[in-house]
Amino acid sequence: MTILDEAPPATGRERPVPPTRRSLKPSKRRSVTAWLFLAPSLAVLAAFMVYPMIQAAYLSMTDYNLIRAAEWVGLDNYVELFQDASFWNAFWNTVLYAVVVTPITVVLALALAIFLDRQFVGRAFVRTAIFLPFIVSLGIIAIAWAFLMDPNIGLVTYWLSQVGVVSSQGILSDPNWAMPAVMFVGVWKNVGFYMVIYLAGLQSIPQELREAARLDGAGAWQRFRHVTLPLLSNQTMLVSVMALIATLQAFDQIYVMTHGGPYFKTETLVMLIYREGFQELRFGYGAAISWVLLLFVFLLSMIQYGFFQRRQVRF
Amino acid sequence: MRKHHGSARTGSSRRRPSLIAAAVVATAATLAVSGCAGQGAQQNTENDPNAKVTLSFWNGFTGPDGPALQQVVDDFNASQDRITVETNIMPWDTLYSKVLTAAAGNDGPDIVAMSAGRIPQYADEGLFQPLDDYYENADFDSDALAQAAVDASVFDGQNYGVPVNIATMLMYYNKDLFTKAGLDPEKPPTTWDEFAAMVPKLTVDDNGDGKPEQYAIALADHETVPMFQPFLWNAGGGLVSEDGTTSELASDGSLEALNFWVDLVKDQKASPIGLAGADADKLFTTGKAAIEIVGPWMTTGFEDAGLDFGLAPAFAGPSDDVSLADVVSMSVPASADETTKQAAYEFFAYWNSEEGQKTWAEGSGFPPTRSDVSSQVTSNPYPAIFGDPSVIDNSRTLMPGIAAGTTINDTIFYPTLQKALNGEGTVDELFTAASEQVQAELDK
Numbered sequence: 001m002t003i004l005d006e007a008p009p010a011t012g013r014e015r016p017v018p019p020t021r022r023s024l025k026p027s028k029r030r031s032v033t034a035w036l037f038l039a040p041s042l043a044v045l046a047a048f049m050v051y052p053m054i055q056a057a058y059l060s061m062t063d064y065n066l067i068r069a070a071e072w073v074g075l076d077n078y079v080e081l082f083q084d085a086s087f088w089n090a091f092w093n094t095v096l097y098a099v100v101v102t103p104i105t106v107v108l109a110l111a112l113a114i115f116l117d118r119q120f121v122g123r124a125f126v127r128t129a130i131f132l133p134f135i136v137s138l139g140i141i142a143i144a145w146a147f148l149m150d151p152n153i154g155l156v157t158y159w160l161s162q163v164g165v166v167s168s169q170g171i172l173s174d175p176n177w178a179m180p181a182v183m184f185v186g187v188w189k190n191v192g193f194y195m196v197i198y199l200a201g202l203q204s205i206p207q208e209l210r211e212a213a214r215l216d217g218a219g220a221w222q223r224f225r226h227v228t229l230p231l232l233s234n235q236t237m238l239v240s241v242m243a244l245i246a247t248l249q250a251f252d253q254i255y256v257m258t259h260g261g262p263y264f265k266t267e268t269l270v271m272l273i274y275r276e277g278f279q280e281l282r283f284g285y286g287a288a289i290s291w292v293l294l295l296f297v298f299l300l301s302m303i304q305y306g307f308f309q310r311r312q313v314r315f
Numbered sequence: 316m317r318k319h320h321g322s323a324r325t326g327s328s329r330r331r332p333s334l335i336a337a338a339v340v341a342t343a344a345t346l347a348v349s350g351c352a353g354q355g356a357q358q359n360t361e362n363d364p365n366a367k368v369t370l371s372f373w374n375g376f377t378g379p380d381g382p383a384l385q386q387v388v389d390d391f392n393a394s395q396d397r398i399t400v401e402t403n404i405m406p407w408d409t410l411y412s413k414v415l416t417a418a419a420g421n422d423g424p425d426i427v428a429m430s431a432g433r434i435p436q437y438a439d440e441g442l443f444q445p446l447d448d449y450y451e452n453a454d455f456d457s458d459a460l461a462q463a464a465v466d467a468s469v470f471d472g473q474n475y476g477v478p479v480n481i482a483t484m485l486m487y488y489n490k491d492l493f494t495k496a497g498l499d500p501e502k503p504p505t506t507w508d509e510f511a512a513m514v515p516k517l518t519v520d521d522n523g524d525g526k527p528e529q530y531a532i533a534l535a536d537h538e539t540v541p542m543f544q545p546f547l548w549n550a551g552g553g554l555v556s557e558d559g560t561t562s563e564l565a566s567d568g569s570l571e572a573l574n575f576w577v578d579l580v581k582d583q584k585a586s587p588i589g590l591a592g593a594d595a596d597k598l599f600t601t602g603k604a605a606i607e608i609v610g611p612w613m614t615t616g617f618e619d620a621g622l623d624f625g626l627a628p629a630f631a632g633p634s635d636d637v638s639l640a641d642v643v644s645m646s647v648p649a650s651a652d653e654t655t656k657q658a659a660y661e662f663f664a665y666w667n668s669e670e671g672q673k674t675w676a677e678g679s680g681f682p683p684t685r686s687d688v689s690s691q692v693t694s695n696p697y698p699a700i701f702g703d704p705s706v707i708d709n710s711r712t713l714m715p716g717i718a719a720g721t722t723i724n725d726t727i728f729y730p731t732l733q734k735a736l737n738g739e740g741t742v743d744e745l746f747t748a749a750s751e752q753v754q755a756e757l758d759k
Contacts, residue, residue, distance in 0.1 A: 065440045066419040067649070086726075151587065151594075152603070166526050173589025175737050261537060262589055262737070263730035278412045280722060281440050 053294070060288035065281045077288035087289065089264050090272040094293075096179070097268060098247040101186050105243045106236070109191050113198030114224070127199075131192035138189060142256035145185050146172060149257075178258050178266050185253045190246060194239045201235035202228070230313065237308035241301055248297050269293045368658040369399045372645075373414065374428035374479070375407035376679075379615045383678025390674060391665045398658045400426070418442055418648050425655050426662070428479050431467035431642040432713055432720050438475045439718040443646040444656070445473035455664040459685040467642035467712045476644025477663040480681045482610040483706045484540065484639045486629040489622060492517065492529065492605040503606075503627045507549075507575060510606075510630050514585045517605040531585045533604035534576075536736060537729045539592025541713050542608055544728070545639045546572045548711065549632025554728065559717040560757060564728075565750035572632065573742045577735045588736045610641060611680045611701045626700060628709070640710035682707065719756040727752045 024032070060077055062070035081087050116127050133141060148156045151170025160166070171177040205228065213223045229236075251270040254260060260267035260275070267275070269289060277286030376384045381404050388400050403424065405413075410429065415437070417423035429437070437443055450457045450465070457465065461481050468476030490500035496516040504510035510531075517531035534542050547553050552569025555562055563569055579585040590598070599607035600620045607613075608629045617624055629638050645666075647659050665671050669691070672683035676692045682702025683689055692698045700706070714720035731749040735742050 066415050067441045151589075152597070152601075161524070161526075166524050169587055169589035173591075173733075175733075175739070259538070261730070261733065263733045275726075278415070279725070281415065281436070 056287040056290055059284050060291050062284045063282075064284040064287075066283060070284065073284070077285050078292075080285070081288055081292065086264065086267070086272060090267050090269045090289075093179070093264075093266065094248060094250070094268045094270075097183060097186070097250050098244060101183050101247045101250075102240065102243045105187050105191050105194060105247075106239050108187065109194035109239060110198050110232070110236075112191065112195045113202055114228075116195070117199060117202045127195075130195060133189045134193040138252040139256055141189055142185065142253040145181075145253075146257050149181060172258050173262050175262050175265050178262060182250075182254050182257055182266055185257065186247065186250060189253070190243065194243060197235050197239055198232065201232045205231045230311070233308065233311040233313050237304070237312070240308070241304050244300060244304065245297055248293065248300070363654050364657070365397070366654055367397055367399075368654060369401060370425040370655065370658055370662065371401050371403055372426040372428070372662075373403045373405065373410055373424040374643075375405060375410050376428075377404055377406055378612055380612055380679035380681065383675055386678055387666060387671050387674050390671070391662055394665065395661075398661060400662050415440075415442060418650065421650060423648055423650070425651055426645050426647060426659050428643050428645050431476060431478075431644045431715065432724075434468050434475050434644060434646060435470040435716055435718040436721050437646075438470045441649055443475045444649045444651065445475055446477060446647060446660075447474050449477055449660050449663060450474060452660070455660065456668070459687055460667060461684055461686060461707060463640055463707065463710065463712060464642050464644075464684050467640075467715050468644040468646070470716045470718070476646045477667065478684045479643040479645055479666070480675070480679070481684055481707070482540075482612065482641045482643075482681055483701045483710045484545075484608050484610050484629065484641070485626050485701065485706065486606060486608050487599065487613070487617065487624050487626060488606045489599070489602060489604075490625055491623050492602065496605070500625065503625060504630045505627075506631050507633070511575075511579060511583075514579060514583050518584050520584075527584050528603070530587060530598065530604045532606040532608075533590060533595035533598040534580060534586040534608075535590040535592045535595040536588065536732050537591055537725075539595065540610060540641050541639060541724065542595070543573075543576060543732060544713055544724075545629070545637060545711075546576055546632060548637045549635045550575075551634040554723060555714055555717060555753065555757060559714070562750045562753035562757060564753050565747045568634070570743055570746060573732075573735070573746055577732075577742050581736050581738060589733065608638075611682065611697050614680050614697050628706065636709065638706070638710045640707070640712050642712055676702075717757075719759065722756055723753050727756070 059070065061072065061074055063073050064070035112130060116123060116130075148154050149171040151157055151173075154170070157170060160171075171181045209227050209231070210223055213227045218226065249270055250268050251274070254266050254268060254271055255274070258266045260271045270293070273286045273289045273293070276282045276289065372388070374384065384404075385402060388402050392399050407430070410427070411433065414423060414427055414429075427443075434443065449455060460478060464478035464481040465474070467478070467481075468474055486503060488503045493500040493503075496513070496519075498513060498516060504513055514531045517529070518527050519529040520527040522528070536543065544554060547563075547569045550568040550572035552566045552572055553563040554569075555564075580588060586604070587594075587598070595604070595607055596609065596613055596616065598604040599609075599613075600616055600622070602620075602622065628636065630636075645659075645663060647656050651659070666675070667684055669685070669688050672685055672688045673691050675681065676683040676688065676698035677695050680695055680697040680701075682698045683692065686702065686704065686707075689699050689702045714723065717723075727749050731745050734740060735745050739745075
């Protein structure tokens with residue numbers, strides 16, 4: 001928001017700047033001010049995002065173990081990567097995780113937002129309860145859920161056994177259940193955040209539009225389908241892009257809950273980066289996987305952006 | 316927003332200098348933070364025998380053995396006034412993931428304790444320096460140490476560690492559960508077949524839901540001291556050959572052992588599948604498993620839980636009855652200078668002295684690293700049991716001196732075992748394929 005306000009906007013609503021003794025043109029002066037305001041953020045971004053990214057790109061072409069000097073190997077890491085079965089396993093696990101978790105999160109966030117947009121007793125409590133998991137550290141959440149899913153003392157295990165689902169080894173070490181379990185925790189953790197974005201979006205929709213639709217005889221579903229949903233396009237884009245990126249980077253709950261097991265069934269790309277780097281001490285190879293992931297995320301985000309660009313709404 | 320914008324603009328002639336200054340300071344600060352991380356520590360290679368030295372000692376003895384370790388360190392610090400050892404006790408996982416980054420930033424420990432099985436991997440990466448001259452110094456009395464404990468940290472012909480402990484594994488069995496099953500509580504199984512015959516009695520599924528309430532044995536298949544691997548030795552197989560050049564995972568002995576144990580676990584539910592080491596301990600502690608094969612660190616927990624347990628050597632296989640020995644060793648990072656190294660040597664010597672080992676064994680229950688101390692440990696019966704020559708001499712460390720050992724265990728053996736236990740293929744198919752992966756790791 002700040003960025004949009006600082007940059008000389010095309011709206012033409014700016015008040016003319018009174019003439020000063022300065023020699024700089026007003027528009028130029030404005031952009032200098034803008035850059036100055038941006039400077040601290042840009043410096044932080046450059047130091048902690050751009051520089052490490054470039055560093056990682058360099059590392060991805062080396063054999064490096066943190067202690068010895070990096071040894072240049074060119075594209076060897078990338079060549080090895082595409083022949084590596086554990087890379088493809090992690091890649092498809094990541095895709096599966098993203099493909100399942102992202103739509104569920106977005107749809108659920110929208111449904112919750114619409115439900116919680118109405119007035120009812122205890123609304124604030126329910127909103128807070130749904131948002132709360134987002135604030136709590138994922139590590140703590142994952143430990144709590146690992147307890148709930150423990151094969152011997154877990155409450156979830158007990159509930160499942162009451163409805164006839166018995167897993168002799170606990171949900172998290174059962175190869176068929178481990179992935180759904182970490183997916184469930186991923187959705188549960190983040191849905192509150194996206195719900196809040198949708199709530200804000202809902203409140204920005206002018207009441208007259210829905211009123212007008214009602215007068216025209218539109219039912220609840222039609223009002224949602226033809227008025228609310230299109231006007232929420234901006235939020236849907238934001239939420240979808242953010243949710244997809246978050247799922248492609250799934251790590252913490254998997255690390256704590258399953259460590260990528262049983263036998264790599266829940267190992268995602270970020271888990272693999274961690275394993276190759278910090279356990280196998282192959283930081284160059286880990287960096288190469290990071291770059292492949294980065295390009296993949298970038299590509300998908302651009303596709304999403306292009307898709308939603310045409311659906312953008314302005315009030 | 317708009318209001319702020321306006322006022323900033325009108326006041327800009329006076330504010331700009333301070334804004335610029337602020338921006339410059341912020342930029343400089345962030346660049347400084349990111350830019351200057353890797354200043355090399357000054358290398359002082361001279362050995363000054365009178366310099367005061369403080370050694371930071373990282374280890375993972377977070378259990379009941381932690382206070383015993385601290386006691387020995389405190390005694391050492393009090394025994395002289397030149398060297399101070401400061402312990403930093405953290406979970407092993409944390410230690411393994413932190414030690415390399417810390418060392419790379421020249422902010423690492425001066426002494427690191429780690430499972431000897433991991434030392435080759437880190438030594439191969441250049442993290443540690445060889446400590447052969449420690450063993451050459453007669454003052455340090457290394458001849459008294461158990462040979463297996465010393466050999467565990469040898470990699471590529473050089474020794475990179477000095478033992479902290481040697482832990483042998485014995486079979487703990489729950490006498491009450493044996494009695495309840497109609498078995499003689501003084502006659503634990505001595506062979507695989509005897510054990511297999513007891514499984515139907517010791518695995519109990521009361522409510523018939525297919526998930527036993529009690530298991531014959533708690534066998535962990537990941538995150539633990541290796542429980543399955545010694546079975547391979549006892550049928551004439553193993554993970555890799557002794558010289559570390561050939562995979563033995565697909566040998567007849569290995570496949571025989573794996574078939575036997577996987578069938579027992581998978582078909583007869585002798586143990587739950589998917590147990591981590593801590594889960595296995597919990598299962599035995601709570602009386603839900605009749606047997607666990609584990610090291611001396613668990614005795615305190617089992618006693619606190621009020622278990623009436625017996626201790627015996629683990630059942631023998633068709634061709635052997637070797638058990639696992641797990642050694643933790645102390646190493647010195649390659650970046651440490653001579654003064655630091657010599658100071659560390661003095662600590663190592665104190666640790667492995669009769670006095671140090673007596674305190675350690677009494678407090679921790681681990682057998683002492685030297686056999687001449689066993690008889691002096693009187694307040695705790697377990698060091699003598701686990702340190703008995705018949706136990707120590709009949710034990711082997713897993714893959715000593717093999718740099719790929721951790722990778723073979725964690726990313727090949729355990730996942731393949733889990734696949735086999737979950738019925739995703741036969742033992743013969745899965746482990747023959749895994750053997751090729753092991754060979755590829757050894758050939759790297």
